[in-house]
Amino acid sequence: MEFIEYTIGEIAKSIRTGTTPTKTNKNFFDGDILWVTPSDFKGQMILKEAEFTISKLAVDSRKAFLFNKDTVLITTIGEIGKVAINRFPIASNQQLTGVEVHQEIILPELFFYWLKLNKGLLEFKANKAIISILTNKHLRNIKIVFPKSLTDQQKIVSELNQLQDVIDLKVK
DSSP, X not given: OOEEEEEHHHHEEEEEEOOOOOTTOGGGEEEEEEEEOGGGOSXXXXXXXXXXXXXXXXXXXTSSOOBOTTOEEEEOBSSTTOEEEESSOBEEOTTEEEEEEOTTTOOHHHHHHHHHHTHHHHHHHSEESSSEEOOHXXXXXXXXXXXXXXXXXXXXXXXXXXHXXXXXXXXX
């Protein structure tokens, strides 16, 4: 199995940090769009629900944006390194950063597992001021090593998915 090394910035189509619409405008909340926060990360791989929602008006007014399907979301403020993947467009607050990967280089699921395995590295790379913050600049520069072949990546993901299925059942 041949392995390759890239930085996260090199495998990313985009790296974006979520936003919080102004809470003074009640029309921005309680809509149909999931708006995830770190408290929605309970160990599951796929985010299917969130405590809060925002409205289409919040997105249309550019007070929030939607992460594309299959974006790997990472907590980057406070508790660093919780991860999940979205299977449909969602929004998040500023404590989450989404990395949309080039899927011809790395599978989102393999990147998810790499991040879980390397949570300590993410914490180490975070700025440790009053509250830990992993900036997009620091995140982009982290080097990762993974199998070059997407077939090999899929084999690894299949094995790890069996373990993740047990975790997901416990989350429910």
